[in-house]
Amino acid sequence: MAEAIQKKLKAEVEKYTQTQKDVSKSVSARQKLETQMAENNIVKEELDLLDSSNTVFKLIGPVLVKQDLDEAKATVAKRLEYINGEIQRYETLLKDYHKKSEQQREVLTSLQQDLQKAQGLTPGKIWLTRLQRHKSGKSGESH
């Protein structure tokens, strides 16, 4: 019985570690998005400072491509929205992973307790059966 519990415990531990990895991944992704958001904000503000006399370029690979100022502004705005959406998504994901990990933690603790009980019981059980046998033997003799 204790072995079964141990197997269960191992499986649960693996699940838990997986969930923890997911959590950390989503956290790091969210951090990246945060920096991008900050950068794009600065770009937007600086584009606002410029006027149409300045030509705006976009670096695509090794090439600097000319862009219209308004287009550039629109593009940057869109990118910013996209980034915000991504952040929201990752936040919900993070919450889910967190809940999952909590549940799994509880399961783990309960399993651990069961294991302890089982382990604690097994030597006692043997004694108990022996005692019972002894008693029954005695009573049998007296009768």
Next chain:
Amino acid sequence: MAEKGNTNMEHLGGVVRLREEHQKVVQDCESRIQHWKKVLADYEALDDRLRTLPDQLCYDIMVPFGPLAFMPGKLVHTNEVTVLLGDNWFAKCSAKQAQKIVKHRMKHVGSQLDDVTKIMKNFEARVGFAKDLESMSANTGNYVDIREEVGNNDSPATKGKQRIAHKPNSKPKMDVVFGLKEEDEGESGDTGSRKGVMTEEELWARLDELERLEELQDEQDRLSDNADMNGEDTSSSSSEEEEEEEEEKEADAALPVNGLSLKPSRSSVPHSTQPLTGRKEEDYEEEDGSCLPTIFFSHTVEPKKVRINTGKNTTLKFSERKEQKEHSKRKKKNGHSNGHSHHELHKITTPADIYRLFVDMKNGEPIPRKSILKSRSRENSVCSDTSESSAADFEERRMIGRSFSHDEMTHSDTSDGITEEDSPTVMPLQTPSRFEAFSGTVVEKDPMPTAVPHLTIVPPALPTILERKQEEVAPDVPLPEQAPKRVSKFKAARLQQK
């Protein structure tokens, strides 16, 4: 103690780690601050360059070719600057526009720097606090934990209403005793039966004497007053009573034992007895290394007395020293006449006496209370003993008691002492010499200065049942002399009516 030490060590470890973590954060903040400062400096330099660049149309410079070579060249179009806006976006601007952008960026960097400095300050404060906590749990520094236990110890000892600790010369006890009788007798009160009053008068006279003795001894005690003793003693009352049945010496030992059981921890209040002080010191040494020095307060200010539970809501106060003194006194006076056995009847020297004195009065007959004393002491006492052997004795005693009370009725106080000489002297002959289990005295503390307060109090019937005790026959000589001086108003009323 060891467990406490262990938890302290854990706390210490935890606090150390906390402090370390905080310090890490602080260091991280410091590095970030450095970074931002550098960036800011760069931008300032850039700003300067942008300012001076358009001054000339072209500059002769050494153009770097790769990492190791330079070539002479010219810098042209000094006003045209291609600015990286971020995220692979570029913009061609004039120098001034570039400056604007640079200024804008510098603003942004400055705000970042402010945030990081704030965080660093926050964590520096936390580090300081963690350091303090660490020093506290490590017992370094001057931190002392002062704890005061909420006194639930008193509740088992003082069943029923809570009593205020009066000053020694105030009048608390009579009320309590008075209350007891009232409860028992069912409102006999001021207009109780004459018979009951008569019997009480004797008792009250006796109690007055005791009280005066107590006052004298009180003053002596107050010289070496120990406030804490009473606090320890109060909750050990019942056990104390039983122990005192054995021997006086045991009572001495019982007291510190009880004190130990009550207050295993250290106390800053000084103790009088040797074993207690030893225990206290021991505790002190024990606890020193493991946990914070702790001072335990207790707010008992009463003088060194013990409250002994004598049944419903009353307690007698017991003082060891008084007990010893009275005992020695009594032994000295043992050789004197038996003439004042009357007062002896009211004198409480053993717990058995308590049961003799404090007896319920129902239907004019004294019904003793159930005794908690051991059977040995019940042989000669008049407690409600269920054993058959003592039933006959009890009957006998009750008869004698009644005859005695009858005698009291017809005589005044002064003559009582004389007449009662006869009846009690009969008693001692009948009784075998009893082994004095409790050789000390239990003195009912009644610290009242004059006789006046006594007279105003009307005790409900407190009849006494004679007890066969010839060891205590020797009376105190002054006592009967004092008795006639006091006349309660009921007695006076009765005399008048006569």
